[in-house]
Amino acid sequence: MTEVVPARSLLEIHKLTVRFGGLVAINELDLQIAEGEIFALVGPNGAGKTTVLNCISGLIKPAAGNIQFEGRELLSLPAHKRASLGIGRTFQQLQLFSSMTVLDNLLTARHTQLQAGILSGMLPFGRSKREDAHARQQAMETLTLLGLESYAQRRAGSLPFGAQKLIGVARALVLHPRLVLLDEPAAGVPPQEVQELATRLRFWQKELGTTLLLIEHNMRLVQAVADRVCVLDYGSKLAEGDPKTVLSDPAVLEAYLGRGASKAVQQEGVSHVEG
Amino acid sequence: MLKVEQLHVGYGSLEVLHGISFDVPEGAIVAILGSNGAGKTTLMRALSGLIPIKSGKIDFAGKAVGRLVAEKRLREGLALVPEGRDLFGSLTVRENLLMGAYTRRSRTEIEQDIERILERFPRLKTRLQAHAASLSGGEGQMLAIGRALMSHPRLLLLDEPSHGLAPIIVETVFEVIEQLNREEGLTIVLVEQNAHQALEVAHTAYILQSGSIVLNGEATTLTANSAVQELYMGG
């Protein structure tokens, strides 16, 4: 396994441990994610991948360990403060603000960038309206960048699933975050569109300079975009490194296909072919 | 025994299964494999009647059951062991088993069946009066299977029996599955991510990817098939 040592870590997770009742969901996990890379977190069902994301965005409180973002300790911050540091995310179940328009979804994501309170919000002029106009313009720019501008005035909940998925991404990107957490971006995406999704992810990373941490089950996508992969199994790191090496690791195959799987494969002498 | 044709299932505007067809002969173990998000649980929920199907046919023992509600399908002999087990946590182990026998009347027969199930799963015997919520993962899976058996099903649907279990317990669960099939002639449909283990007990297998069946065949030929691995690992 070739370990690519990142030049400068944007996110550092150190000995992270999460327990649910008596169950250890994450066990002393260490991760370093470098600025500007696409990092994939994979593993079989129940391996604890979403739990890691929830710890980073503050929806779950870990039992032990620490998480540093640009050298700043995250765990002591409440969830709502972390967004303003430049961490955006998408959700597996989308979790859009479904009764709002797409544009308002993006404006809401920019909540921390705005300051207007109740009093100025009540007035038809002044700070609130100025801020909103500016934010609206920036939101439109993000939508245009992602080719979604025609959806701006539509109600998010009424859009087709595929479009909602992209809106979820737009909402995560509108703040120009340093780090975006993507929870299974390929889930529910038809197989023929996975390649296109890969192209998009690369584009955001290059064009916006965003670091991406993604959880994914679709290995085609992982192989196509990830700079590095970490495999989780039962809450612990099973393997880490470049996708090609890691995904043909016998231990990883066992985690996915069950015990004895790698043996069977090796006996047949099948080698891994790049798709 | 179970014949599924062109099954389409979805939630709202999202279609999850795009026309699934497969056959389960009487007395067989059929495995349906796929990674997370392939639509395995949706398939099981649709087969058991927990969610409605959009179109397609489900024939069970010569009868069209695709439009029946879950309660009726159980009475036809189609029992599901749901993903995550769905035990009645505040009920005792014994009460969970009694719930499994809800459709049956004879008290003596039910008691006999409970005895038989406790013989098959001796771990449960010691925990009979414990609340199901306090069981370990392995015990819970045994109880979930035992509870489903209490209705005398003709076909057992198992949704990810290995989910969340330690490897050593996964092996025990699969042994039980094999025994049920061998000793009692129970037809079993098994949905799994753990492909290797499932292929070891199954007779035939189907591979589900993104809501479609992309590969099927005899379990023995699929075991060593690099295609399985490719599908999982992206090849």
Added chain:
Amino acid sequence: MTQKPAVDQELAPDVVAQPELTGKKTLGGRLASQRVWLGCIAGILALILLPMLSDLIFGGSSDFQLHHISLIGIFILAALAQNILTGYAAQPSLGNAAFFGVSAYVLTWLSSDLGQPYWIGILAAVVVSALLGLIVGTPALRISGAHLAVATLGLVTTVGALLNFWDTTAGRQNYDLSNLPDFLNDDRTLYYFIFAIVVCLLFLSYHLLHSRVGRAWIAIRDNETAAEAFGINLTKYKLQAFVISAAMTGLAGSLYATWATTASSSMSSADQTIAFLAMIVVGGLGSLTGSILGAIFVGFLPLLLGQLPSPMVIGSFQLQISTLITGIYGLLLLLVLIFFPSGLSSLGTQAGNWLQRKPSKGGTE
């Protein structure tokens, strides 16, 4: 990155957001917002002209009718307040009637007993209500769902009992509000006064609900998890909703005391709570128009039923109309909950959807 969403043509017009929710970027949006403006101006004109119209229809008794219509204005305020709390910020509180009652007593006490000017009384009533809202809202954040419903309903009946207790202790039958500024003794000026306030608050609320604060409330309602992940401080915004709603209900309560020239402990009762909830549920949760429609609906009911003879005799049944009104509130509320769960304000859109969907429905089952 070149793939353009190719679904525009397939989408039925119902997915186009309500004009009031959107900005003014597109042509459609601009037209829609012009329609909204025209509607507003027409509404205000109608309100100004209504007294004259009422003269034409009712002649001598027109002031009496106007007096009733003013009550609807007060209801609109209360409905708006309940809607901000429950329809927008999604706090299932049944406690607004408590602020309604307390503010009426504060105003009456200051004005009648202490001889303070009316305006000081109104101001104090609103401030006290806002403070009460803060006191109630803080624990409400820790209590959820069914428990909150029980606790807030308990608040309403407890406050009602205490106000009643005060009345008994002070040995008074009615707590009359004296000391009103002269112009408020006139039904016509009272009407203008109340509706000026209503229009003002509707205007301010409209902007607030479309500002950063309003978006935060809606975000909390739609998806708390996501709202938190995008930096919305749940505690702060829920509490703000409580305070604003309480202050507004307080204003409505003191206006009610002005309107009735008396404060009564029945203002803080379960029935009053139901009336507020009926307005927003019948009108539509999370909709400004809904608050107005709901208040008109609930407010007009007694007016319409008041035309019926009381007691009314149907066969062997004899009905007190006052009883009937309560029962009809209940029945309508039930029917709306069952058949139009999103309220009257959505009826227009629903009708549209139904017409458009019908042809394509064919082969689904």
Added chain:
Amino acid sequence: MSAFLQVVIAGLVTGSLYGLLTLGIVLIYRTTGVLNFAYGAIASLCACFMYILLTGPRLNFWIALVLTLLFSLLLGIVLERGFARPVLHAPVFTKAIATLALALVLETIAQAIWPQLAEVQHFSTPFEGQALHLGGVYLSAIDIVILVVTASLMLVLNLFLMHTRMGIAMRAMADNIPATRLMGASVGRIFMLVWALSSFLAAICGILLAGQSNLINVQFMDPILLPAFIGAVLGGLDSLPGSLIGGILVGLVSNLLAYFLAGHMLGAVDMSNPAIRDTLIFVGFVIVLLIRPQGLRGRALLRRV
């Protein structure tokens, strides 16, 4: 001392009545998710029905009782079909509002068909005027009936829920509705049974309360609904013994407060007024709720029904 004992016994009796009400409230809430604010109206409708049977056709008390209980079962079934089922999938809050509306409708119906019950009427029972003196403690016959009925109902209900097929299914449904369907149980039928059972309990409670005070009108249950709900929430809204204990606790505290506050004045304020007592109970309730948001006996503690 005997005066104090008298207060405790009175508290237990009141508490039993509250406890009976909370049983029905919790039964419905746990299994169907409806926070039933119409529960008092249901109880009062049944008691009024019995009053009419007693005064109109002048039926024998026991025959009227049986007929009323049959009526209550029917009422429960009608309410489940006509009310609970249509709002089944609505959020908890919407359902709670719907029950408030239902209460208004039921009260209006009662007043419309029995206008004489808009006023307070005399409700007579065979126990009226009978009492027991036990060494300085006075126990009226109806109080004894209330204690005995509550205890035996609790016992029977517990046996039913613990040992019968339907009882176990009800508890299973409170845990997990889809899994209950997978066992072949018809959820609709269980819902119906729950509503029938809980209005049966409501009827008994209404009759006992009317029997205790010998007074009845359409709204006579209104004042005791809130204490009953407070008891239910204190009991955690999820276990029957918990709620019974919560109800008894509220009744006891209420009577003890009345005892201790009697004759006290705080400045010009008469502390013995019921409003003061109810306020103190409410404030205590809120404080308990803040310290233990899940109720006195938490979910974690109490799994058994």
